[in-house]
Amino acid sequence: MDTLADRLPFRTSMSLEKVIDFWISERDRRGSIWASQAREVLARLEHVPELRGPRIDPAVARRHPELIRMLLSAHFAEASVGSFGSASVPFSYDTIYETPGSDALGVLGQAALFTGTRFEPEMMVRGMIMAGYEHVLRFVYGIDVDFDPPLVITVHDPDSGLQRHFQIVWDSRFMTVTADEGTRRATPDELEELLAEPMDFERWAEVLPPDRFELGGLGITWAVEVTGPEASSLLKEALLRKDALSSRERIEELEAHIRTLLGQADIEMGLIAFDGDASIEGIDRAFPLGKSLLMSGGSAPKCPSRENSSYAEVFRTPAPHVVRDLETCGCNTGFEHRLLQDGIRSLALLPLFVDARLVGLLEVGSRSPGAVTMYQALKLKAVTSAFATALQRSLAEREDQIQSVIKQKYTAIHPSVEWRFRDAASHVLGIADHDDHPDQEEIVFHGVYPLYGLTDIRGSSDTRARAIQADLSAQIELARAVITEASRHRPLPALDELGYRLVQLGARVAEGLVSEDESQVLAFLGGEVEPLMDQLAGFGDTVAPHVEAYRTALDPELGVVYRERRDFESSVARFNEAVCAVIDREQVIAQDVLPHFFERFKTDGVDYNLYVGESIAERGGFSKLYLHNLRLWQLQLVSRVQWELDRVRPEMATDLLPTHLILVQDQPLAIRFRVDEKRFDVDGAYNMRYELVKKRIDKARIRGTSERLTQPGMLAVVYSHNDEGHEYRRYLEYLIADGFFEGEIEQHDLEDMQGVLGLKAFRVAVRREVPFSAPIEGRRPSLRRVEEIVVGGG
Template identity: 30%
Template sequence: MNIFIVHGISVPLQIDVKMFKMLEVSAFSPFRPLISFQKILEMLEERLHGLSGFQANYISELLKEIRKYPELIEGIESVEEFEKYESVIRVLLADLFPMLLSNNEIKAVTIPYYFNILNLTQRFQRILEEAGPDFKLSLRGLSEQNWFIFNCCFIIKSYFQNKIETTDTPLYIDIPDQHKIMKHYRVLINADFMEILPTKNALMLTDEEITELLDNYDNIELWKAKFPVNSWILKGFSIMNLYDATVENAVSTLKGNLLSDVDEYRFDELTEIFRSIYKLPELKIGVTIFGNFLDRVNVKVIEQKFYSHMVSEANILDCESLFCDETIRQKIMERKFWVISDVDNYKISDEKEERLMLQLKNQNAKSILFVPLIDRGKLLAILELSSTEANDFNTVNAHKMDYVLPFLQDKVTNVISELENEVEAIIQKEYTSIHKSVQWRFKEEAFKYLDSKKSGIEYTLQEIVFKDVYPLYGQIDVQGSSVSRNQAIQKDLIYQIETLAQVFQTIYQKAKLPLFEQKIFELQNHLNELQDVIHTGTELFLQNYLDKEIHLVLQNYQKNSTDRVIKEQIADYFEKVGPLSGLFYKHRREFDESISLINKKLASILDEKQVEAQSFFPHYYERFKTDGVEHNIYIGSSIAPDKDFNAYYLQNLRLWQMQVMCEMENHFRLLQPTLPNELEVSSLILVFGSPISIRFRMDEKQFDIDGSYNVRYQIAKKRIDKALIKNTNERITQKGKLTIVYQTPSEEKEYLGYIKLLQHKKMLDENVELFDVEDLQGIVGLKGIRVGFLYHSDSEIYSDYKSFLTVN
């Protein structure tokens, strides 16, 4: 490295005629490069006018020296010629490459649009040295064709003054460090010192020709015809800056990987991603996935194809036994992360911990980070990060997981949901259309997009966000729907197995074949098992057994038998098998019909009343049918910016919500006697006094809570209906009663006032219960009010309060 002293300051200049090349495209470009320092000369001359004294003298002398070498101004085509001008060039670049920043900045001079690099900072030089002598720089994912068109677009924008955007796509360079961990650097190019000049071979394009090119991006022959090779001169030099974007890139890559199925290949990719995040070349990841999740008694570990520190040196049963231990369970469930910084010196508290530590030592795990993935209080999986060196993980760097934990949580939740639903019917979710209260915002954004397109301006649709809106949530849920559904399945299967046993008894009396006796024995065993509570998968197992074994025997016997009575008995059985009309689906069909009738009736009432409620103050409304009906309402000034929002409108809507819930309960009581299945419902309202933000998710085509703070409300919605009264085993929701969950004394006072009004109007009874709600994961301090409904023969009582609700 050459050193030149400028007024007592050492200025390094690296000129390597071998050069590092980022991209081999020199023979495939519209540009002929001309290395020139004319731009920097012009800047110095302009700067001189405003200076005096020492600075003016310094720049004057520098300009005088540069003018001795007109070739540096006119341009040089060969990098090798730089050596003879070394002393002048390093002085010229001194201001652009301060010595005191050389150990911090990753920076170099580049030959225009060819990315041969020289004059590296010391940090850049160290990075390349650590990458090894065989490493070659290259821009990630940039083909020669794309590079050629990129150069052409630069000419179109700069020389022809077209508004085409050429800098949307970020450029990256991937460079391994000394531990072979791949680091990812974002590339920024400063083109202030370059200018574009046409040669005699350059074509002066018309607006129509430019439009044709922009409409034919993939037609490389057309681009080459309009921009012949070396037909334009790119004069000057550029400065390349890199910044370390390894963590951001790793998180982005992780998100992309999690969108697809995680197989063994993807699992290896995840390992490399976490190695980049933690800068640990020997980092190893594992995952333990759970099936029927932590229920304070049993834990079920799913047999899996991925590596698991928990299962690797133990069998499935041993691993399940490990998590039945209270100490281990608490360490996993009650912490965001469980870090064992030094496995060898860990203070063991019981036998189970000793077994776990021995297991980790056998895998050469000296330091480990356990990340529990929990959803609604259930342990879904444990992500395990280990290192062969002690103290590589600690409670400080564990929080690097904060960047990726939400994506991992979502992925595992989705995977577990798929596993849980393998034996369940697929539930088609009902997607609500864009509500008319917010259509104006979507129309506004669509108009901007269309208007920009007509003007030839590129425009990306912005996300739709409504800030500072107050949420209202309510649900009427069918109580014990899972139990009722299982009971219906149980009754149908018992009837079907009993019928089959009778058919085979009749056949066996006519034909004493051992096979028929075997089938009678199997059916009787299944019948005995069905008398108890059925398990998850029982229906699917028996259906496969009947289809593949029993029905094949019956169909064959029916085809070959001459006994008219038996053939008719078999035919009668198969007639009952049909899921739509068959008697063997009677109770299941009745249950589904009951749920459908309840949902249809309650949803229709809510939809009808919602139309009127919009006249009070416009608000966003959506409702969903599950085993019951739930609804979300958001009200605030951002939804209706042309109106003056006041807290009175929120209070008015809350009272409206309570009255509609009363009417829906009344309608259910009228409907209940007509249902095929005897079902009960419970009603719940969740009060959230703080404003939140909602964002329209394009991928899901619906609004969702926006922001980490607001997630607290979303968590409360998911978990509150299964909550218990504090220090009891009693659910906060009960049939025939309205439960209101809130947090602050002011909310309690507000809702007790509404209750008094509705008691006076004979919609609610006089017995009011106040209680504390058990602490939920991430949410504490919730309180509840519970009050019984008064039922009437019709629902006309709602109309008595129309005048009270209407805002004048």
Template identity: 30%
Template structure:
């Protein structure tokens, strides 16, 4: 243990913001209180510590000098002993005692002392960049509000330290926690009242500390006691959060695989390992592999580089699908390489140890994760245990990649084998004709030209299903509860007819899981439940079925209940999918019919794509119809149409709520962009995309505004029963305000128009929004 004083952030000068004194009197009062109620042997320990403190007069004063506590290291060690788990090893604890306002640390574990001696304060990662003065002021008011006003969640500022591990060079993350239970706060006079409405307003404005300084001056407060500081390693949680953010971003391209691989390295704690991610993509029920975009597999790269026969590769993978399991090769020897063509190409690629882990999503094999290294014995079963918390997230990532691949396949099929929209087909016809003419009687074929349209006015709309991720997780939890209840019923029937001690053990475990599932919050727990079912329950049921044929029906009824298409254990997930399909089907049908009428006024390009809901792009401009003069009135007409159509869509989806097996709500979002942009048809992806750096900014904003928050709040802009319109320029807001006024007069919108400032997004500042409520017809309220 260490009694050297550590001055936190000693490079900064912090003025005294409140009267505070280091004292052990709050601890003494606490020990005396515990002795009145404690009946166990702990009371003897408490009494021993209390007597020791009271014998040392210097420890009972109200303002101890931290530098003088070196002489009382044995007493401090006793305090450490009662405040930490008895079996804890001090070498593993980042733990310390500090002054009431954390400024000077006067006693700490060696681990904690070394950590702070080695770390630069700049390695702190804070949500807000604040001076130390304001950080301490925030700390002081947080405690005051908790103690005197019962505010338990206001002004909490999490501090995270990040540093690079000297051996692995991987970044590790630590969260600092300050325990103030041994700090007494006194106030002279009558405690001021707080106007909570005003306090809330100042939180929104970001000047809450200034408000509190005026309302609750600190000159009448005093702090006495000491704080307990501890650090916890949150490296794994931070890495898992990084993977979750990838899922939220809905970006499943090449750079995403690198991000996930780095997070997995951090979780594994080994920089010498690498990862391959291979979701199982299928075309017509047969596996295909796309290592350019939807996969990142070392095995695929090695088989192509060293020309392994494709039929051998596919045969082995198909066989693996029939019997998925974890495979570990800790050392790829020459003998192993001669016997196995896969190990041969891996060895040729410089790989010395290799593992394959099956990845499941909703109990279905979604792909495999490779773990490999150029070092021997770097991959083992212990590494699999470390990676286990990430496996459900990898399963979700694989499923999203599979869905994205299917979406891309659908889009290409529509573009290649169905007619292009009439508004753009004429230009493709011209390009094809020039392609034919330019390549006549020429030995070298020229590439077909890029089809482009200049000065297009874009319109973007998004209809999203509210809290779709939350709904999916809730449906999963409810289905797991049904599955466990059915399993308990099955096991009880088996127990009544077959005497096996193991039945009681599995029944006990099932009841335990049923309790845990009610408060299921961790994807790791979900994965452990699946592992329990697959490794303990199902083999037991199959054994009962084989050994006791008379129990076959009981076992079969359970397995029928977990069939995805008809089983009881997928009931809620099926209802959710039906509800989502109902919404998307109605929206798609409405948009298909509505755009046909829209094209009659002036030709436009209408591109629709699938998310959890429906998003669409509309482009309109002169180059779409060279023979018809374009006027900005057509743009205003289509903008009014878009706003009106959003009202109709909101009414349609609201009207479906009572028909859905699982009620869902939608949000409606429009992005207003006044400046014309250029678009071109990307032949490689068979879709239109924007051109130029400025125009790309439009795409960036589109992809990020669906989760934007109202400035200085935690409230999402997009809300059910509302239409949100995001814009940059005041002229845009004025134009849409006129449309809203017109639709309010038509009884389509409520009289609740809001003009809102929005939080900055990465790379995007200055966003604003209009939001207005939809007026529903009778029966949709």
């Protein structure tokens, strides 16, 4: 690190003459309290002539520490540890004396000055140059510009482990400034110009060349401790930041400021936010911000007697509440138990109010009994309003995030149509000034083309029934083993009767389930067999292991055997997760081509609706070409979904076979937002046929056969009109050539269903091996290629 003298453009020197002049004047002044000491100082100084003169060597001064101490004794407290001061060459860290407190803490060293402030080193140097010119103006020109910017430095106290803050004060009473002989004096106009531009150092150097001035005498520097006010100021400043309470790291930063403010290194801080019911009863619905002492586990612990807890007191009065020792305070509830469990012994709770409304609690705790006092709580009272404001801001941001999640996850307002809702909301706000009850504008999109797709699990209902059947049979068999073994030790007719009923139940379940079988079996086992288990375990040494085997097989939460069903449900979840991952990824790409409304639903499989048209595109630009592109995209999507399911199939405990279906409708329709259901639905009686077809086609059969149209690993495309069929045949032929599908394109007429007549379908197999030309992240047709396919170019 460069020394300050290296960076300062002025010459500097040291002289003790002004200090010696002080002692001479005190020796000669009648009634001076320093007269006796002045005579002693001056007498000793006569034996050290090298300390006299306009310039002395600081190294020489340091060889006479006792005499230097006596010379400066009138200006520095005698050996006071609490005094922080030093004497040095002016504008230098070439020190000849430092108080014990300053020396121990290093508060006036160059490292502290350059690293313990908020200013960059370069800014510090510029400030020192300005201070040097301020001395030139005062000593040479008699102009006092009062340049004394507040400078606070921060140092680490190794004894307490805390930060301490000090304001630096420069004392220039023993300084001198001399200009070299022949130095041109600045004119009044030039001086006025300089004072108008204090940071134009080039101009200052032209008018007052720094190398023509010598800053001499003795510089005295003081460090005045301002830890309390500065810590409070830094705390308030940190709370003004937008992200003041956004993370645990930010909370820990605030905690460090509180520790400094209170002068205790083991202080811990927490924040509880109330989003609604701010009461001791509603504390279950409160939540920690960053961290909380009470809610260290993420929420308030169970506490039936919470109204008797320390926390209840803070809801009865707006004043801070202090508990000096949680072990002996007389409150012995679940809240105190949690705090003591985490090592907290003393506690202060400060309510945080915004407009007289309680929005949160500031918790301040210590692991030492009696460490947190009411005096400290009152110190913190000065910053509670800043905490409350920051907390309120965080609550508002959290509400925005909640609304965003609700909007994204739980409502049907898709980003592609959000603009229409904003227009409607703006309309309502625009007329609200002159209409207390403005009508809600209807959201309808006319002339949109629907695309519907479904990836289903073949025979999911049967697979689920078999899983239930297997679990029930296993539980019955485990129960029968207990009864049989108990009966072997103690032959009892009652046990024989129980065993007979279990055999009958097992046989009935093995034949096949009806709707009430599951509840009847579980009611019998839970009501008549399981209550006997403890008693039966005592019938003999070999019975207890069977009882243990029965109980171990039960799901701890459901209380029933749930192995096969868990495997099935987890496999369905993995199946849906894989399908949705592909759809969501591909949707991003499709939306980039042209915005459209999209929604998907998960059951035993995934189905989705897509609507596209001029009325949905906020900036217009829709054409049939984009519709054809989306239809091709949808067909490719089927293959990509199948390939992903093939990839994750080994991860599924239950083998699930996917089927794929697409419904074609080339006739545009209208969709309307249903306010009561908060979702879009097809509008108009004529368009309802489309919805009816969607609900029934997954069960459609090929005319004249009992064969289901949808088959594992194959795509079924259902349509009504020949034009639709011609278009989709071209698409499928292209995609077979491009490696998405394989084999022949089957064409079928479908059996009529209730209210649904005259449907036709294509069926084609998805290519099972991902071709090099069509990887999961592979190529997609350009709009020009789509146009060629549509017009029959192949």
